[in-house]
Amino acid sequence: MSEGKEFYEARRNIEESYSNLRETFKLMFSDVWHNYARSYPSAQSFDMKSLIKVTLELSNIIGQKVLIDHMGVKSNGEKAEDVIKKQKLAIFEKNNEISKRDKLIVDLSSSNILKDNEIRKQNATMQELFKDAVTGLGTRNYYDVRLRAETFETLQAHSFTAIVLDVNKLKVLNDTHGHVVGDEYLKTLGDSISSSLHADDAAYRMGGDEFLIVPRISVHQALTMLSNAGMNEIPKTKPEIIMKAAEIVAQRVSNRFQKMWNNRFGVTSGFSYGIATLDEPEVKKLIAAESKLILEDGRGITIPDMIGVVYDLADQRQYKHKQKLRKPSGCEQVKREQKNQTSLDDLRIDYIL
Numbered sequence: 001m002s003e004g005k006e007f008y009e010a011r012r013n014i015e016e017s018y019s020n021l022r023e024t025f026k027l028m029f030s031d032v033w034h035n036y037a038r039s040y041p042s043a044q045s046f047d048m049k050s051l052i053k054v055t056l057e058l059s060n061i062i063g064q065k066v067l068i069d070h071m072g073v074k075s076n077g078e079k080a081e082d083v084i085k086k087q088k089l090a091i092f093e094k095n096n097e098i099s100k101r102d103k104l105i106v107d108l109s110s111s112n113i114l115k116d117n118e119i120r121k122q123n124a125t126m127q128e129l130f131k132d133a134v135t136g137l138g139t140r141n142y143y144d145v146r147l148r149a150e151t152f153e154t155l156q157a158h159s160f161t162a163i164v165l166d167v168n169k170l171k172v173l174n175d176t177h178g179h180v181v182g183d184e185y186l187k188t189l190g191d192s193i194s195s196s197l198h199a200d201d202a203a204y205r206m207g208g209d210e211f212l213i214v215p216r217i218s219v220h221q222a223l224t225m226l227s228n229a230g231m232n233e234i235p236k237t238k239p240e241i242i243m244k245a246a247e248i249v250a251q252r253v254s255n256r257f258q259k260m261w262n263n264r265f266g267v268t269s270g271f272s273y274g275i276a277t278l279d280e281p282e283v284k285k286l287i288a289a290e291s292k293l294i295l296e297d298g299r300g301i302t303i304p305d306m307i308g309v310v311y312d313l314a315d316q317r318q319y320k321h322k323q324k325l326r327k328p329s330g331c332e333q334v335k336r337e338q339k340n341q342t343s344l345d346d347l348r349i350d351y352i353l
Helices: 001-029 029-039 048-071 080-128 140-149 152-156 170-177 179-194 219-228 237-263 281-296 303-326 330-352
Strands: 161-167 202-209 210-214 271-277
Touching: 001 330, 080 140, 140 202, 140 271, 140 303, 161 170, 161 237, 161 303, 170 179, 179 202, 179 210, 210 237, 219 281, 237 303, 271 281, 271 303, 281 303
Parallel strands: none
Antiparallel strands: 161 210, 161 271, 202 210
């Protein structure tokens, strides 16, 4: 009796729960409730199997409703579990797309890193080719590249001018104090040149102890330089004006070189130099002669050919200047002759004795 009573109470509780659930579902899902009401008109007619079946069906409806209201999913009458499966698949595919995108970003980043490294290597190579490691000036390779970039207009606008320098005492420093000191000497000259030039000027270490300065000086700039230098007699022709201004540049470099080196290791700094400019008569004669030879080879004279004539003449003048610096003065010549005469007299005495 007791067991029958407990079963009856349990069945009644289930039916009451379902009756309450039915009313709740009826309010929430009025559009679908009528289908179930026609199939199950009375709660008392439900057996346990039917009750479970309807509960599961309504759970699917609840799932659809939640997905529709809160997740924006269109169920199209599908069961909640099917909709959820589709949602999981969509989320998986979306995550997969995100993974692909992240992989692409990583690949692009890696590619950019490789490109950056390649650019750095190329820049390092270019710097090695175009920038002298000791002086910081341009190299001979850089000079050749800049040479090809020149045009007839730029040559005429600034009257291409070359100042060729050959540094003195480098061999003495290398032999006496080592190449580290010799490099410091060259670096000091490089700093002296760099600090003496304007932004448009160029300077190169052509090799060893030879340097080239290319000052881009217009006639107006040259006249200003001569006036600031206190020159009373201004040259009358354009080539002479440019040459005088170039001499001021060379002297400025020399003064700074001496000041910056400051007789270290007991060595006085210095260099010989030669100057040539495109518009001077001697260069024009040389270019005309060069043109004649080139025409015989079946081609016309080029800008590098013309610049080469200017450079060669400046180099020849530098060599003459160096020889002049090496030639002893009058007093030094007399002393040297007296010393040589004394040595000869000693030899004669030794021979007689």
